[in-house]
Amino acid sequence: MPFRRIQSKLLKDRAMRRSPLLHSHLPETLPYHPDVLKRMLDRHAVVFVKPDLGSQGRGIVRLKRIKHGGVHISWGLSSRRVNRKYMVRALHQRLRPYQPYLVQQGLQLTKYHHRLMDIRVFLQKPGSKWLISGKVVRVGAAGRFVTNYSQGGRPVHLSKVLDSIYRHDQQRTEAAIQKIDQLAYHAAAALSGKFRGIRVLGIDIALDRTGRIWIIEANTRPGTQLFKQLKDQSMYRTIVARYQRIKYMNRIHRRK
Ligand SMILES: Nc1ncnc2c1ncn2[C@@H]1O[C@H](COP(=O)(O)OP(=O)(O)O)[C@@H](O)[C@H]1O
Ligand SMILES: [Mg+2]
Structure with a gap:
C-alpha cells in the first residue's frame, strides 16, 4: 500500500x-468508559463520544449538560433530552457494541x-x-x-x-x-x-x-x-x- x-x-x-x-x-481525550464520560461531563459542559476508528463524521454523539440535571444527546440530525441518571443507557442505544470509542472535551x-x-x-x-x-x-x-x-x-x-x-x-x-x-x-x-x-x-x-x-x-x-x-x-x-x-x-x- x-x-x-x-x-x-x-x-x-x-x-x-x-x-x-x-x-x-x-482537547481532553480519553478512551470511552461510562465512568469516564460522567467525570468528563462534570468538567466540561459539552462532550463528544466518537468511534476511535471512525471517519467522515459518522457515529459521533454529542452530549450537552442542561438545566435541572438533564443531558441533551445529539446524533446526526436527531436529539433527545434525558435525565442524567439515564444518560448512559440512552447513549448506549446510539453506540455499536464491540467498537472502541473515545470521549472528548467539546469545543464551542x-x-x-x-x-x-x-x-x-x-x-x-x-x-x-x-x-x-x-x-x-x-x-x-x-x-x-x-x-x-x-x-x-x-x-x-x-x-x-x-x-x-x-x-x-x-x-x-x-x-x-x-x-x-x-x-x-x-x-x-x-x-x-x-x-x-x-x-x-x-x-x-x-x-x-x-x-x-x-x-x-x-x-x-x-x-x-x-x-x-x-x-x-x-x-x-x-x-x-x-x-x-x-x-x-x-x-x-x-x-x-
Ligand atoms: N471536541 C469537539 N468539539 C466540537 N466539535 C467537534 C469535536 N470533535 C469533533 N467535532 C466536529 O465533528 C467533526 C468530526 O469529528 P472528527 O473528530 O474530525 O471525526 P471524523 O474522523 O469522523 O471526521 C469535526 O470536524 C468537528 O466539526
Ligand atoms: Mg475529521
Whole structure:
C-alpha cells in the first residue's frame, strides 16, 4: 500500500500530546468508559463520544449538560433530552457494541453565517519536508454539529472567513494563520516521528468562540473533494502534483 494509514484517533492524539507545544491545543481525550464520560461531563459542559476508528463524521454523539440535571444527546440530525441518571443507557442505544470509542472535551466552535465551522489543513511530504498544500474552512450543513464534507460541509476560503471573524483586522487574521500553520507543522512532525512512512495528513483545526485554536484530529487519508470544489483550483492542483511526486518516489524506493 503506497500510503500508510493510522486509524486510531486515540493513538494519534497520544502521539501529538507528547509535544509540549501541541499539548495545550488538544482537547481532553480519553478512551470511552461510562465512568469516564460522567467525570468528563462534570468538567466540561459539552462532550463528544466518537468511534476511535471512525471517519467522515459518522457515529459521533454529542452530549450537552442542561438545566435541572438533564443531558441533551445529539446524533446526526436527531436529539433527545434525558435525565442524567439515564444518560448512559440512552447513549448506549446510539453506540455499536464491540467498537472502541473515545470521549472528548467539546469545543464551542466559531460560527460562520450561523453554521458551525472548522478548518482543514492538508499537508504532504513529497520530499524530506512537510509542506502545507492547502487550507480551507469547512462550514457545516444546517442542523449538523459535524462539518465533514460527506455530511454536507462545504468549503469556503480561509482568508474570507477570518476576515469576517476578525472584522477586517489584517493583523489578527495574519496572526491566526501563522498559529494554524505552526500547529499543523508541529502536528505533522509529532505524527511522522511516531508513525514512520506517513506522507499525507489532513489536520482538523477548530477556532472556539473565545478565540482559542484547537486540534480536533489528524487524518492520514484525507479526502481532496473540499479543495476540488473550490472555484480557485490552485490548492487542488498543488495537492494532485504532490501526490504524483509521492507516488513516483514510492515507485523508485520499491525498485531499490
Ligand atoms: N471536541 C469537539 N468539539 C466540537 N466539535 C467537534 C469535536 N470533535 C469533533 N467535532 C466536529 O465533528 C467533526 C468530526 O469529528 P472528527 O473528530 O474530525 O471525526 P471524523 O474522523 O469522523 O471526521 C469535526 O470536524 C468537528 O466539526
Ligand atoms: Mg475529521
